[in-house]
Amino acid sequence: MDTIIVKISEDNIDKKAIATAGEIIRSGGLVAFPTETVYGLGGDALNERAAEKIYKAKGRPSDNPLIAHISNREMLKPLVKSIPKNAEKLMDAFWPGPLTMIFEKSDIVPKGTTGGLDTVAVRFPNHPVAQRLIEAAGTSIAAPSANLSGKPSPTLGEHVVEDLNGRIDMIIDSGMVGMGLESTIIDVTVDPPMILRPGFITYEMAKGVVGEIGIDQAILSKPKEGFKPKAPGMKYRHYAPAADFSIYKGDAKKVAARIVELANDKADKGFKTGIITADQHLKLYQEKLSEEIEVVSLGDLNKPETIANHLFKSLRDFDKDGVEFIFGEAFSQDNIGWAIMNRLTKAAGYNIIDV
Ligand code: TXA
Numbered sequence: 001m002d003t004i005i006v007k008i009s010e011d012n013i014d015k016k017a018i019a020t021a022g023e024i025i026r027s028g029g030l031v032a033f034p035t036e037t038v039y040g041l042g043g044d045a046l047n048e049r050a051a052e053k054i055y056k057a058k059g060r061p062s063d064n065p066l067i068a069h070i071s072n073r074e075m076l077k078p079l080v081k082s083i084p085k086n087a088e089k090l091m092d093a094f095w096p097g098p099l100t101m102i103f104e105k106s107d108i109v110p111k112g113t114t115g116g117l118d119t120v121a122v123r124f125p126n127h128p129v130a131q132r133l134i135e136a137a138g139t140s141i142a143a144p145s146a147n148l149s150g151k152p153s154p155t156l157g158e159h160v161v162e163d164l165n166g167r168i169d170m171i172i173d174s175g176m177v178g179m180g181l182e183s184t185i186i187d188v189t190v191d192p193p194m195i196l197r198p199g200f201i202t203y204e205m206a207k208g209v210v211g212e213i214g215i216d217q218a219i220l221s222k223p224k225e226g227f228k229p230k231a232p233g234m235k236y237r238h239y240a241p242a243a244d245f246s247i248y249k250g251d252a253k254k255v256a257a258r259i260v261e262l263a264n265d266k267a268d269k270g271f272k273t274g275i276i277t278a279d280q281h282l283k284l285y286q287e288k289l290s291e292e293i294e295v296v297s298l299g300d301l302n303k304p305e306t307i308a309n310h311l312f313k314s315l316r317d318f319d320k321d322g323v324e325f326i327f328g329e330a331f332s333q334d335n336i337g338w339a340i341m342n343r344l345t346k347a348a349g350y351n352i353i354d355v
């Protein structure tokens with residue numbers, strides 16, 4: 001399949017290109033598009049055939065449900081059985097934005113979109129290109145992250161092209177996304193609501209709005225054999241680089257010393273080796289490290305949003321460079337640090353070592 005690739009700037013949206021993209025969605029095709037979190041792979045949320053195509057293009061298991069994206073709050077009503085009070089409060093506070101909520105689904109939402117579940121995930125993204133596309137399509141758009149299943153989520157148009165060129169109808173490239181981690185997911189079918197995936201809307205922010213909030217066990221630790229997380233996607237090894245990735249936790253100097261020792265050992269044996277750190281700790285790696293080791297700072301520890309923004313890109317870059325071993329520092333779990341460590345922990349296959 002020939003994939004149409006267009007660049008659309010957020011500030012000056014190409015109306016013709018958006019109209020074409022909307023027409024593709026309406027007629028059952030697939031369009032990858034930017035959101036403020038990560039790029040999404042979109043199809044008509046009410047068309048079961050489109051959902052099938054999404055699973056096929058991503059190579060994703062079809063029991064892993066999709067998020068329906070809307071461009072105004074009115075679009076929510078027909079998709080759900082009811083809108084609980086807590087959902088109203090969360091919407092007032094965080095929509096449009098990086099928050100997905102789980103509702104009881106209405107009959108018009110096909111089970112193909114919801115991975116066979118009776119619930120549906122809905123998000124109102126805060127990205128002008130995503131909003132214009134949903135308006136042009138005239139329907140809600142089912143969209144998982146626009147990566148091949150198992151790969152890190154795409155934060156740049158190039159990432160989508162790498163994974164999906166030739167597999168879908170159109171890719172809209174609007175450059176680097178603003179956030180770089182997927183939305184917070186909150187199940188509002190239960191009271192108190194429950195966080196199923198951490199993101200930029202933090203535990204504290206959500207709690208501030210609804211008072212009490214639960215946390216799905218799958219976020220906190222490695223799911224036990226046979227355990228079913230409420231967000232089916234959380235059970236898959238995700239965001240994973242090809243390399244063997246391990247994370248070291250503890251006092252920064254001790255962690256760096258341990259990482260230097262381990263990385264040198266691998267490099268001496270001829271393996272391509274990488275290190276993940278932060279701006280403030282780069283100096284800890286300046287000495288005693290083999291030259292060929294790739295040291296990457298994800299960003300500024302005082303601005304965790306910079307770390308979130310570079311996380312998936314860095315994992316993809318290590319893959320491109322053929323890196324075989326990655327040694328990473330653990331970051332603070334505070335606020336969006338929780339989402340950062342959730343993604344890193346999964347990328348490392350829960351391989352976290354206390355130093
Ligand atoms: O930021 C985002 O949420 C991005 C952008 C494109 O909007 N989308 C995204 O989609 O991350 P995806 O498919 O990669 O992740 C969706 C997650 C999966 O873990 C899935 O299992 C969960 O949401 N999910 C979807 N529908 C659900 C439902 N009805 N009940 C529980 N979990 C659900």
Ligand code: MG
Binds near residue numbers: 144145153
């Ligand atoms: Mg995903």
